[in-house]
Amino acid sequence: MEFDQVHRLWLDTHRNRRSGERKDRLDRGHGHGEQLFLRNVWWPLRGSLDNLHPEYEIADWRGRPYFADFAWLTEVVKLVIEIKGFGPHVRDMDRTMYSRELNREIFQQALGYRVISLSYDDVERQPEICIMLLRMLMSRFEVSGQCDLAKIALKSTLLQAVQIGKSIRPKDVERQLGVNHRTAVRYLQQLCQQGWLHAHSSGNSGRVLMYDVVRRDWDAFDW
Numbered sequence: 500m501e502f503d504q505v506h507r508l509w510l511d512t513h514r515n516r517r518s519g520e521r522k523d524r525l526d527r528g529h530g531h532g533e534q535l536f537l538r539n540v541w542w543p544l545r546g547s548l549d550n551l552h553p554e555y556e557i558a559d560w561r562g563r564p565y566f567a568d569f570a571w572l573t574e575v576v577k578l579v580i581e582i583k584g585f586g587p588h589v590r591d592m593d594r595t596m597y598s599r600e601l602n603r604e605i606f607q608q609a610l611g612y613r614v615i616s617l618s619y620d621d622v623e624r625q626p627e628i629c630i631m632l633l634r635m636l637m638s639r640f641e642v643s644g645q646c647d648l649a650k651i652a653l654k655s656t657l658l659q660a661v662q663i664g665k666s667i668r669p670k671d672v673e674r675q676l677g678v679n680h681r682t683a684v685r686y687l688q689q690l691c692q693q694g695w696l697h698a699h700s701s702g703n704s705g706r707v708l709m710y711d712v713v714r715r716d717w718d719a720f721d722w
Contacts, residue, residue: 534612575640668710696711
């Protein structure tokens, strides 16, 4: 089915499950920005609206109800997604509102949610950036039936190299993945062959001891 038809059925399903304020909030809150996110980002990324909940209610640290734009709920991850316009979330926000928003996001993290905020401008004008970043994030929680352990290890090694922010060593990979030295070196060398890392020696020994990230066109990686 096309997006418009799927979206209409999906929205009707969630609307029929709700009543009172929760239903009213869905009608009021699921507006242009949220629909643009689904059309420009989520649908091209996932091709489905399964497990995605619009205007999802979560109590804040004061016990007051808060409705997140979306929640993607699976057996392994609870992902809260917010679409934030510059006006209401930056320009028109006072200090108290700003503090409450940060506190709410920390509280949601404490409850086990991963909180993701995307700018409305990127959703509208540069959705490919949103797609790339979400694909990188969500690949941590999904393993397809055709995805072998070696592929998962390569992905984890590359993400670790980016996260370290400096040269990565085989011993770093050994600790992260629980593998022996030879296996860690093999993963690093494979990433070098694919062009993601560059190996260099340390000191006068001439031995390759360190690896640096050289590519950052993340959408080209097979997440």
